[in-house]
Amino acid sequence: MIVPFFKYQGTGNDFILIDNRSRAFSSLTTEQIKHLCDRRFGIGADGLMLLNEKEGFDFEMKYYNADGNEGTMCGNGGRCIVKFAYHLGIHRNQYRFIAVDGPHDAEIDFDGTVSLKMMDVDKVIKERGDFILNTGSPHYIRPAIDVMNLDVFEKGRSIRYSKDYEQEGINVNFVEQVGDSDIIVRTYERGVEDETYSCGTGVTAAALTHYHNESGYNDVMVKTLGGTLEVEFDRTEEGRFENIWLSGPAERVFEGVLKL
Numbered sequence: 001m002i003v004p005f006f007k008y009q010g011t012g013n014d015f016i017l018i019d020n021r022s023r024a025f026s027s028l029t030t031e032q033i034k035h036l037c038d039r040r041f042g043i044g045a046d047g048l049m050l051l052n053e054k055e056g057f058d059f060e061m062k063y064y065n066a067d068g069n070e071g072t073m074c075g076n077g078g079r080c081i082v083k084f085a086y087h088l089g090i091h092r093n094q095y096r097f098i099a100v101d102g103p104h105d106a107e108i109d110f111d112g113t114v115s116l117k118m119m120d121v122d123k124v125i126k127e128r129g130d131f132i133l134n135t136g137s138p139h140y141i142r143p144a145i146d147v148m149n150l151d152v153f154e155k156g157r158s159i160r161y162s163k164d165y166e167q168e169g170i171n172v173n174f175v176e177q178v179g180d181s182d183i184i185v186r187t188y189e190r191g192v193e194d195e196t197y198s199c200g201t202g203v204t205a206a207a208l209t210h211y212h213n214e215s216g217y218n219d220v221m222v223k224t225l226g227g228t229l230e231v232e233f234d235r236t237e238e239g240r241f242e243n244i245w246l247s248g249p250a251e252r253v254f255e256g257v258l259k260l
């Protein structure tokens with residue numbers, strides 16, 4: 001099988017993108033996807049996405065983690081696939097696509113920044129100072145001091161493989177507050193089973209737990225190892241999060257052709 005592919009990254013969270021509108025690549029196996037994402041024996045990426053055609057939407061996003069298994073929602077991947085759609089000639093003022101967690105709106109700004117609307121969040125569990133919430137993917141948030149010097153791999157891995165999460169897995173984010181509306185986030189990602197340079201749903205989850213306005217509009221700048229993302233949202237009186245938008249860069253890095 002000949003597979004034309006494109007490599008994208010959004011704040012250093014990197015993905016293989018495949019145009020599957022012809023349905024020619026729907027039969028990629030877990031082993032094949034894992035191999036393509038391998039950084040030594042394959043192309044190398046944190047995840048792989050298929051862009052599928054979908055009635056009633058601009059496209060469908062099908063996301064796989066680097067371990068080859070279908071993942072839950074990927075925020076940076078969602079932003080990258082919108083850029084990919086644009087590069088494939090799908091031009092819209094406002095995009096609407098369907099992903100595993102439901103429909104998403106998205107926009108490409110004049111400077112190339114991609115903004116993605118995330119699903120509403122109404123449940124945040126607080127546990128001994130930590131937070132657990134689902135922003136399309138499940139996230140564990142642990143506030144941290146001096147996060148840049150933290151052993152994120154070891155500490156993240158131990159939470160991810162703890163009794164409560166061993167089975168389903170969870171993404172683990174360490175968050176340092178550096179200003180009223182500025183945070184630094186480092187993430188251990190399940191399915192990659194390593195720290196990634198950035199995780200969009202994780203950054204979103206971290207921002208939601210670090211609101212500065214009790215209710216109403218909030219705007220949080222989030223620094224990751226791979227760059228800065230912005231999260232805007234409304235917090236209702238009841239503590240529900242709505243109109244959540246994740247914004248930042250999403251770039252094509254290279255393209256190639258693979259023989260499988």
Ligand SMILES: N[C@H](CCC[C@H](N)C(=O)O)C(=O)O
Nearest residue numbers: 071072074075076199200201
């Ligand atoms: N990197 C992704 C998260 C991928 C989700 C995956 N790690 C899972 O929980 O299945 C993001 O930008 O949101």
